Amino acid sequence: MHLDHSHPGPAAVGADAARPDGTRRALRIGLGGPVGSGKTATVAALCRTLRDQLSLAVVTNDIYTREDAAFLLRNAVLPPERIQAVETGACPHTAIRDDISANLEAVEDLEDAVGPLDLILVESGGDNLTATFSKGLVDAQIFIIDVAGGDDIPRKGGPGVTTSDLLVINKTDLAPYVGSDLGRMARDAAQQRGELPVLFTSLTSGEGVGPVADWVRGQLVSWAA
Template identity: 75%
Template sequence: MHLDHPVITPHRHTYSAEPLRGDSSRRALRIGLGGPVGSGKTATVAALCRALRDELSIAVVTNDIYTREDAESLLREAVLPPERITAVETGACPHTAIRDDISANLEAVEQLEETLRAVDLVLIESGGDNLTATFSRGLVDAQVFVIDVASGDDIPRKGGPGITTADLLVVNKTDLAPYVGADLDTMASDARRQRGDLPVAFTSLTQPDGIRPVADWVSRRLAAWRTGAAA
């Protein structure tokens, strides 16, 4: 599906893309996290929850094709109370449920917001996909795309919509660079060439507070959302 192709969603969900609720209050900021299999999406979600849960009301929606594996991993790690984590089984290629037919994810998000009432941030994790994975703007307000050093330092220069258009590109597992022969400077340079002024964060989630660059970006995005600057 071409990125310029219009996304069609059921009519009863069209209000979900609007930043304001029916009572004119601002709904939760929705951030999607996509990226290839094994890049560290679930670990990034878990680390964000740990870093921000004391200051924000957070909920999570995970996507897997036929299982609830990622949600169950987050539940085992107790990154949030169980009622704040839910799963969507897409039954098809992961990008279908985050870009083409987003109704199942919208239902999951809306149910969480209705049940929990006051929610600041909803993290929506895609199932593992390729460099073409993008979220519908009817589902999320911003997209994070996660790649990892172990997949090769040529990944940023390969481009693809996930790398070139995501609001934040995360280059994860930087601690593995010496062991896989990856050049982080090359990855940074290639990412800048592909993304222009769009931000890039390098992370190592095995390090203390290794999620901090991403957590700080999320906090800034939420602050802008609350003031209406990032509608």
């Protein structure tokens, strides 16, 4: 299930699109959302889907641990040298929006170590509906919520819901068990976001992360152009 809104391509780039040697750097896509919404599982699924077609890497953010990076490593979604962990030591927004230096260094280190890369996924630590990425860090933003958080979440809005380049409403398979109305969520999301796209996903279903991977491929086409 998805809302078929058009979208012009990657968000306006705040950082230089070229590396110091003049080559084009990787497209950077940030993934944010509340704790438990399925950010790390989505990153893992994207890596499995795209790793045979693209050269990609991942930067994860946790406040005091490297738990998300450890999850990706345990599941062998990418070689270890393609996964970097950032311990923010503070509110997750700080490292993705206010002081991006640690994440920016991790991104650039990955390109130096295993580049050239097509795509770098930057996963935020679990945050609230106000989480956004600095345009100096990422070129496009995915915000992930899940049906178990309540079907009123899209209506509540917040920058993550209303302004992200893609809103993903995850865990649709749980809707019958938690009393969430997917139709209501779709209508509320459309009202909040206008023409910005919304995708409904269940990583346990046959289609899984496929629609999100297709959106990422579209961003890459625009980036290359």
